[in-house]
Amino acid sequence: MTRGSSITQDFKDMIDNPQYSDIEIFCEDGVTLYGSRAVLAARSEVFNGLLFNGMKETFQRQISFPEIKSCAMKIILEFLYTGSIEEVIFDNDNLVETNLAADYFQLPDLQKLIIENLKEAFEEQEVENQNTINNSPELLSVMISKIPFHEIELIEERSVDDQLLNFLADSVARIHFDDISLSKFSIQALKYVLSYTYNFNKPFATPEYLVFRFAALLAAHNIDLETYNLVDTRLPDLDVIEESLEEEIEFNNKCEFNRIRPKIYQFLLPIIKFIDFRRIDGKILSKIIEPLGLIPNSIIIDAYRYYSTNKKNLPATRGMVKLYWDEGECGGHIYVISRGSVATTNHQYYENIKANFDISNNGTYEWDIFIEEIGQLEICVGVHANSKFNYDLFGGCQKNTWLLSSAGMLYSHTGNIIMGFKFGKGDRITLQLNMDKHTLVFSFNGQKLFITELKKKSRYYPIISLNHPARVRLFPHLKYV
Template identity: 45%
Template sequence: MERAKLEYNSEENRGKSLKQDLGLIINNPRYSDIKIICNDKKEIYSSRAILAARSEVFDGLLYNGMKESYENQIYLPTVNSTIMKIISEYIYTGSIKEPLTKDNIVEIFNAADYFQLLPLVDFIIETVKDELKVNYRNNYSPELLSKAVDTMILSEDNILLNMLIKAVSTTPLNTIEFGRLSIKALQYLLSCTHKKQKPFATPEYEVFRYSALLVSKEISNNTYKTLMELLPTLKELEKSIKVNNKWITNRQKVAKELAALVKFIDFRRIKEQIITDIIEPLEITPTVSIYRSYNSYCNNDTRGIPQLYNFKRYSYEIRSWSACIFVNASSELSDQ
């Protein structure tokens, strides 16, 4: 590797490729007139003129007539050095070699969006779209949505956020292992699909069940195990499974944490018998009738536009689904 780099640095090879020539000065103190201090306190060496020419945001930061215009360093509190190196590579060469993965794609998107690097934003979106279409095996959209709601400004105009919402909402919640989807992400998912005509794959009772179990899992294993016994699946209810009432440890804590999710659950879509026999005895929600408009039952037990299910009285059958996201390919992005 070093030999190849030395060979390219020779006078004979310089000037043949603008992309390769500019690649030589990325994070190179010899050609730097400004240091970018990232939120992990690490420094990235850069060129003030190149940054400003490629990004209006950097232009405003570095040539605003304020102290940043004269100092030889700038602090970026929202970007770490690993992501900034990738952004620098794109700014200098118009491409990125770093693979886009579930561990970095949200951060790279956030940084590209912040610095208004629109071609890079578009590239990420198109890459995710392609993966959603073709990859049926690895579904990382719950993890990405969890990370996104923690790091992004939650806006209906955020294209990546909307794609993740659609991917997770069309995945049956009971197929998403606990720990993959955060409570905050679930709340945002439910708020975005509550009383809206959007595709959704999970019957409302299963939404309540998943919400209660997710909350209890965060509180204690004993509470989680108890609720697992008290909240059978719809498929188990079809078999007339008998549920014995048990004391729920941390009942008040469960009710408190669950409140933020319950307000986005449409109890009109849950059968009256399930409410009276299963949900209300738990005493972890306010009186359910508060959440039911005039106690009227809605014939459709799934919100929005029901996806991928054959409906029965208390059960459903998963037919197929395709909600997946994992971008794990080396990304060469042509400058636009």
């Protein structure tokens, strides 16, 4: 590019260039960078005060920043010279340092750019590979580790509003905890995410029982492998927990678990108050969690008292549940795009796919499905109860399934009903599942259509049945009505 054709490029060429510099910047790690007094002072009040205050820095060629690393100072210089950080890739080494440096130099616009940069990087990563998660758990852990001990409690009490810290906490909350590596997430970071989202209506991906399970496994992981294995055997995943609840549980190594219980308890103690046990099914509390002896009796009693008073638990997941089509639970020709929100297929016959979240607690839940493209045959939307399900067979002919078809038919285990209306491309179907009354309400473009009765005491999954070239969008958040 010719000199003079782009002021941004010309200033970028001046960054850390001794030829155009009149000041040397000494960094914490011993690296020397070069800058222009005029540019730095014009772009930063802090630099202006340091370089033109009449003190020694005004007359010397060197200025020292013993608490700022060169990786962060380079990004500071790029922002001051160009107003952007387009080519910066943030990692564990430079993210926290740059944020602290931006705060020191009073550059709130840079702090906003840091968040925008991370947001774009996370979104690009999701689009390119939906099976991987972003590194926000690790970044948050590093950031928390840099916070002075005396400021930790202020942050947990929400007395400190750090936009980057909160952005990372929001990002972690959107990830199912089963997908987070225990070796890359700290106890303090988990504590902050749970305190930040407690009693706030924020998107959250993990049911509360699995929050407790993850916290216990993380505590055990910080002790040793043997402790981890002992805890893992006592806290089954939700996929198999029904079997555990139906049979008498007899654990081995009771003496060994009793020996390491105090260590686990000490790790869990700072986190327990930010786990809402009112969201965990009473059977799981009494048969799985309470026998562990890791939770204070007062907390367990409060959860039981809430249920006895209200005759129901709170929703199983705090905040707003993030919904997406589950690529691991679908027919062989279905594939998912748009970060899990759109399901489509190249197969001419029916196949099924379910959403990632199962609905089992009391309360009323609502979600929307938008028909982007209709199939050659009908499209069906509805729910499936917790029983065997064949994803390669039309859902409407299977047991424990309630499906509304685009051709105007309601398929259910009690018989099929002709509804007398049709839906198609561009229509929105809203489903409202009432777990207290055991009913499913279908609405069509905002108007209620009908109510159908469901089985009692079941676990339900949102599902669709589709065929080529159908495209069906699942809106991202399950609402608790």
